[in-house]
Amino acid sequence: MKLTKILVASFCASTLMSGAALAQTDLTMWYHGAGNDVESKIINQIVDDFNTSQSDWKVNIESFPQTSYNDSVVAAALAGNLPDIIDVDGPIMPNWAWSGYMQPLQIDESKIENFLPGTKGVWDGKLYSIGLWDAAVALYARTSTLEELGLRTPTLDKPWTKDEFMDALKKAKASGNYKYALDLGMNDQGEWYPYAYSPFLQSFGGDIVDRSTYKTAEGALNGDAGLAFGEWWQSLFTEGYAPGTSESPADQQTGFIDGSFAFQWNGNWRAVATMAEVDDVVFLPAPDMGNGPMIGAGSWQFGVAKTSEHPDGASAFIEFALQDKYLAAFSDGIGLIPSTASAAQMTENYKDGGPLAVFYDLSNAQAKVRPVTPGYVVQSKVFTKAMADLANGADVADTLDAAVDEINADIEKNSGYGH
Amino acid sequence: MAQVSPKNEGLLLVSRYLVLGLVAAIFLFPLIFMMVSSLKPDAQLLADTSSLRAFLPVGDVSLDNYFAAFDRAPIGRFMLNSVLITVTTVILSIIICSVAAFSFVYLEWTGRNVLLSIILATLIIPFETIAVPLLLLVSRLPWLGLEGMEWGWLNTYRVQIIPWIVDALTVFLFVQYFKDLPRELIEAARAEGASWLAVYRRVVMPLSGPVLATAAILKALKMYNEQYLWPLIVVQDEAHRPIMVGLGYFFQLDVAWGELMAYLTLISIPVLLFYLIMQRAFIASIASTGVKG
Known part of the structure; x- marks a missing residue:
């Protein structure tokens, strides 16, 4: 009798559960x-956890x-x-928001108060996307190199000035110990260019586009600051400090590790692999070119499609994914910076005293998102081409003027992109 | 007139083979590099690129990249998809394009020359220019399947096959070939009371071996090697992806070069086998069309 009861109860329970699943x-x-x-594996785990945590939605x-x-x-x-x-x-x-592909998130914004600024995707005053991680760039160096060249170790509070940075490159080149003083990763002519190099321009006081209106690049990209940046940028290649656009992927991937480069401008996603190969690697903050030290921000984020018939369910999943344990899992898995300080403490690399904790601080202190405008998809490509052209010896003023014309024509063609 | 002595003839022969060997080596080097690199770990692969070691299976050589490549991407599924899409498209293309060409060449009907001109004019239109309108079209087309009527062809095999069945080049090849066949044969068959379908099946097609091989080879290479943009925009589920879209699985933040080379080696096998089986037809087809394969 007891067994029958158990069987009946089990049947009822399983029926109810399958009903819930259905x-x-x-x-x-x-x-x-x-x-x-x-x-x-991590994203699938989050999906599985979400699907079993409630009975309304199945992702x-x-x-x-x-x-x-x-x-x-x-x-x-x-x-x-x-x-x-x-x-x-x-x-x-x-x-994508401007094009009508996305709709604002329906999540409790108090839950993202402590998120790194670069992880919040805000457009037109509304939150459209949120990231479980951010990425940061640093100047890779060796302690032994700094000592050998007699260089001060820069800190977040006191980064290198432009003169100190150039002095470091000069000394590295003069030492004769390196194929190049600096590797900028010029072989990767994709989003890396605006992500990694436009902060230098911003540190000079310029920008890809005038962020006060987002309606023109005139004066921002080709003004005095832009021209000074362009001259400096070109000098890195004409003076032989850095390899240009013809750099091989092999050099970019192994050049710093095997000692061919004294310094490397690289992202935190390569830090773990580099630490495994270079005992005394240190990650230095961006130099201050006159207008404050800056690095790029903003990585992959989650959002809801405009056509979704269930934005509440989609937002519920995204809110679920924002738990510290998942931010930490992604960070431990792929080496990126967790979006919150509390999640950072749960990770191997970003907790206090962790080998990459400096990147969290860099992201917090120096990060500047790329221009927040629908026109960025075109502006990034124009900027990339201009940077490559300058590296290959094009006239600085002409190149930046041409880039401004192209950006402005695109903004005009799109009626100002809604700004 | 200068005489070529046997000694000079030998020298000429040797120098000719040297030049041919050099040209052959230039074409073979990329393949050798790909296969050799697929056996090396990334660090060694990258380090070897600056020397002749890049073409030699030396150092830390293993099949690890192949195992890792299979872990990273469903290679078997991608290859099966590509082979299925290629074979089906080639067969349907040969049937439909040859029938169309037969009609253009042998049947008398109003407007055939205009229609043929329009079809041939599409040769100058790059696919990229019609990709978006075609996407909008296939995303709304109906389909009567086993489960009844459904709308939209996205995420299916048919969306990767049907738009590619008919193309101007294949129709053109058949038209040109059929025009050169002796008219007397067709007229004799008709005089004997053969239907047009019988003429097509029993007279024209048995004589069309060379053009069939040419059309099949060109279409097969296009379908297997060049299908990237179209499946990228019409197929969102992994189960229907072809090999070229699968390439993207290996381009992570750090490109998995060794695994990529292993993947490329694996997906080259069907093409190499196809080439070995149809070697003579390949050479004849390229010679006859002037089209680089």
Whole structure:
């Protein structure tokens, strides 16, 4: 009799549970991490946890290769085939929001008060996306190099000035110990260019576009500060401090590790691998070129598609994913900076005294997001071409003027992008 | 007139083979680099690129990249998809384009020359210019399947096959070939009471081996090697992705060079096998069309 009761109870329970499962509304989610086993495991774990944590929603994830993800999303938007939840690269978000691909998030904003500024995707005063991590760039160096060249170790409070930075490059070159004084990663002519190099321009006092109106690049990119930046940028190549656009991927990947480069301007995603190879590597803050030291900010973030019929469910998933344990898991898995200080304390690399804790501080202190405008998708490409042209010896004023004309023409063509 | 002595003839032959060998080596180097690199860890692969070691299977050589590549991407699924899409498209393309060409060449109907001109004019339109309108079209097309009527072709095999079945080049190849066939054969068959379908099946197609091989080879190479943009925008689920979209799995923040080379080696195998089986037809087809394969 007892056994019968147990069986009946089990049957009822399982029926109820399957009923609950059946009642779950399906949500689709697209993610850019296909081929990245570590990232896939973590995001799949979050999805599984969410699906079992409640009975209203069931997220189904589809992963795409990062190299073609944006094209797939834009094509799907045209075809009216977007999923409920998408992930979006931070600087691209304004364009997708402006284009009508995304809608504002419905999450409790008190939950993201402590998030790093670069992880919040705000457009037109509304939160459209939120990131579980951020990325930061630093100047990779060796303690032994700093000692050998007699250089002061820069700190967040007292970074190198432009003169100190150039003095370091001069000394490295003069030592004859290095193939190049500085590796800037010039072979990667994608989003790396504006992400990594536009902060130098901003530190000079210029910018890709005038952020006070977002309606012109005149004066921002080709003003006095822009010209000074352009001359300085070009000198890095004409003076032989850094390899230019023809740098091989092999050099970029191994040049600092094998000692060919004295310094390397690189992201925190390469830090763990570098630490494994270089015992005395140190990560230095960006130099102050006159207008304050700056680095780029904004990485991949989650948002909700405009066409989603269940924005409440999609937002519920995103809010669920913002738990510190998941931020820490991503950080431990792929080496990126967790969005909150509390999550940072849960990680191996970013907790106090951790080997990469400096990146969290860098992100907090020096980060500046790329121009928050739908026109950025064009501006980034124009900036990239201009930087490559300058590195290859083009006239500074002409190149920056041409870039300004191209950016302004695009802004005009799009009626100011809603600014 | 200068005489070529046997000694000079030998020298000429040797120098000719040297030049041909050099040219062959230039074309083979990328393949050798790809295969050799697929056996090396990334650090060694990158270090070797600056020397001849890049073409030699020396150092820390293993099959690890192949195992890792299979872990990173569903390679078998991608290859199966590509082979399925390629074979189906080639077969349907040959049937439909040859029938169309037959109609253009042998049947008398109003407007055939205009229609043929319009079809041939599409040769000058790059696919990229019609990709978006075509995407909008296929995303709204109906389909009657086993589960009834459904709307939209996205995330299917048919969306990767049907738009590619008919193309101007294949129609043109058949038209040109059919025009050169002796008219007397067709007229004799018709005089004997053969239907047009019978003429197509029993007279024209049995004589069309060379053009069939040419059309099949060109279409197969295009479908297997060049399908990237279209599947990228019409296929969002992994289960239907072809090999070229799969390449992106290896371009992470740090490119997995060794695994990428292993992947490229693996996906080259069907093409190499196809080439070995149809070597003569390949050479004949390229010679006859002047199209680089």
